[in-house]
Amino acid sequence: MDLIHIHRADNVALSRAQLPAGSLVNWRGELLELVTDVPAMHKVAVCPIARGEAVLKYGQAIGFASADIAAGEHVHEHNMTAGAHRPDYAFCSKVPAIDYIETSARASFQGYRRANGRAGTRNFLAIVSTVNCSVTVSRAIAAHFANSGVLRDFPNVDGIVALGHDSGCGMSTCDEGYRTLMRTLHGYIGHPNFAGVLLIGLGCEAMQVNSLLRDCGLETGPLFQALTIQGSGGTRAAVQAGVDKLTEMLPSANACQREAIPASELTLAVQCGGSDAYSGMTANSALGAAADLLVRHGGTVIYSETPEIYGAEHLLTRRAVAPEVAQKLVDRIRWWEHYTEINGVALNNNPSPGNKAGGLTTIAEKSLGAQAKGGTSALQDVYLYAEQVRSKGLVFMDSPGFDPVSVTGQIASGANVVCFTTGRGSAFGSKPVPCIKLASNSALFRRMREDMDIDCGGIVDGDYSVDECGEMIFQRILAIASGEKSASERLDYGDNEFAPWRIGAVI
């Protein structure tokens, strides 16, 4: 058996299987004896690494030896450490040109053209709660339509989704947490995958329906209605009023038809969750290739999960199209350093137990693997969580790495398709936007076959190249944007994963 060596400069390689001490593996044509047990997909030193010396993977330092490490020894938390964080940002020093595909050869998909000109990939109706106190009413309205069978008469409507959350009150009305929630609700209310929206509040919450309308410049109309439970006279009256309002929206929503729309109007959110040691070199690299393709077709890619780029953000600042863009990224990094510091959390300690079990040791190692999924395009702009994305090309939207919170922000920002890489296996979906699951290894793909869309594990076995896998992903993006259901849609995910980032104190 041979090891997987990602970059010629690396002093570690990956074990393809769980191997006991004493195993002999092929290493550059010679036999290397493992001096410790090594779990599958974990790192093995391919030469001696002295205490304090850099551990190199992806050709870059992912951390430092905390003990002398022998050739053939398992390398993980017990003998390496993240080390200090002092990057050289080198703003805009390596901005790649975009190799646009000729206009006549550009791809298109079948989507919904909304009245305001935006392009949708699904045709849902939404019930948006301003506050946890209205979630039961919102879900009761959605359940009415799910159980009554009335939607069978409106086949062009993909469904009615109730977006519930735990916030909206017990918060200041003049801080960052409030503004973040407001941006998130605003982004969903205006999302092109909704034909119509019903907004429901309790009446006395911090996130007032009327404040939301006023501050976001929204006006109600036939396809955007609002009500409160207190104003309706209680639960049953509010449910009935909501059912009536949505019933009135159904014929207009059903009249929406798909039409050909250029792929340049796709906004792809890239995301990873439950990464393993293969994620960086298989699924993330292939998704990066697909992202680069979409950018070449004139589209937009939203790359996020700020804690997961920490330790490798200096590679992004080099690709920023302007110093202001690079500075915005550095500002978000500083914000995160403050946010985690006041909350007593280490920003360089992000790999989850699952990540660690999968062989990832440090945040830099995870970050370099995670960065692959955004591709290699120039960085056009940096956005706040749930801020409306206005650029084409690759952009960064600030968010935590936690999947439901991050994707909620990406969709609020305008993503109309999501690609999600996973090594351990993800149970996630994101109504009203289709989520496409990319397995980093074939064992996972087989084990959770119904939950996964594309197997990127074949890259390791040499079945296809990263670029070929990226092309497969790009074609699947077009097909799913055009109406084909993704795995998580077939499993009806997405009713419980709307999770606005709650910043600040709950009071």
Next chain:
Amino acid sequence: MDLIHIHRADNVALSRAQLPAGSLVNWRGELLELVTDVPAMHKVAVCPIARGEAVLKYGQAIGFASADIAAGEHVHEHNMTAGAHRPDYAFCSKVPAIDYIETSARASFQGYRRANGRAGTRNFLAIVSTVNCSVTVSRAIAAHFANSGVLRDFPNVDGIVALGHDSGCGMSTCDEGYRTLMRTLHGYIGHPNFAGVLLIGLGCEAMQVNSLLRDCGLETGPLFQALTIQGSGGTRAAVQAGVDKLTEMLPSANACQREAIPASELTLAVQCGGSDAYSGMTANSALGAAADLLVRHGGTVIYSETPEIYGAEHLLTRRAVAPEVAQKLVDRIRWWEHYTEINGVALNNNPSPGNKAGGLTTIAEKSLGAQAKGGTSALQDVYLYAEQVRSKGLVFMDSPGFDPVSVTGQIASGANVVCFTTGRGSAFGSKPVPCIKLASNSALFRRMREDMDIDCGGIVDGDYSVDECGEMIFQRILAIASGEKSASERLDYGDNEFAPWRIGAVI
């Protein structure tokens, strides 16, 4: 028309209705002319109050005039301010003795005696998610039972509730936020209102199923089962495994029978939400009387919502049975000062827009009105959020004021009945524990008749005294603990209000 004057020392009184400037109102037998418009239930100065002078309500300073105020003038944010916060704690200086009711005369209810000796008021099965990633699977399992009709064969089972939340990953595994979530999940898993529990994880999350079992000393068995989605091989397999495990629990759960249990085994959570200017003198005071009665019957009362006692905590430290107990409360107040400070929120700024529209101006005013609902008993102990309550009598459990978050902690701590006062109208329920709604005013009671259990508004009209209303509440607690459904149970609230307090950074 006369004004409502709560305490003889007060220099403000309350207007019963919206009154325009120039209205003449009765004031101690003389006519007082209103010099400004006054909204219903808002404060009116009954004598001139000079700038800087204390505004007195409940006989205590609720704030200070920020301008000279004339007799007959509306008193609110525009002319008063909260002022500085420097209380004298006077530990244990006023500890009331408990006037226990003779054992032979003590009340009882019909409850469920669990194998470990604890007393339940409902007989649910639970599906508990460790992480947001398993919520869709949990809800799909619950939906299977709700839709299949199979529960009709198990009439003693109140239902199967899926407890979903937004957390469980994107978090440190060694901080306060993690420990808080673990205590919450532990409290629900062991709650006596559950005959059986199925715990579901994804597999790679921060809040690992196995860590939870180990750190909480839990062992699986016929009525406590666990699974992960990754371990089950995906969504459909996990749903099927969950359905099978719960199906096996149903006959045992259905065999549980109610029996007579002393009221001393009731643990009452008191809570308020959407308060108005009447809340303090009607619903909260009456609930306080019921809480005092339960303590006299040997029971337990959990009083919470730390931000809402801020500014009046010195009245509780006086009633603490020991200096250590008083100090624990002061420690939580200090913790809150830090928590709100690092998050840039003012702790003395808690009244929500709804509270303010209802006439409450400062946190002290709200706190004094809120404190009424805990009653007047000695304070036996102070607990962390979701910490298991081991005392009898009145205890304090630290929590935010936000209703779903606070009640989730109270139930995790062991509450088996909830009483919830509201002035603006609440849309809340708390499976597996019945929640009883107390309206602070009769207009609300009529307007949201199906959502409310008891009208406490008659106290203002002289229909019944605070003590008589407290006795009504106590009798209703016994009846509902014995199986009668509360208003929020009839409306099927409680599937969306499980909201563990998320402390700290989302990463």
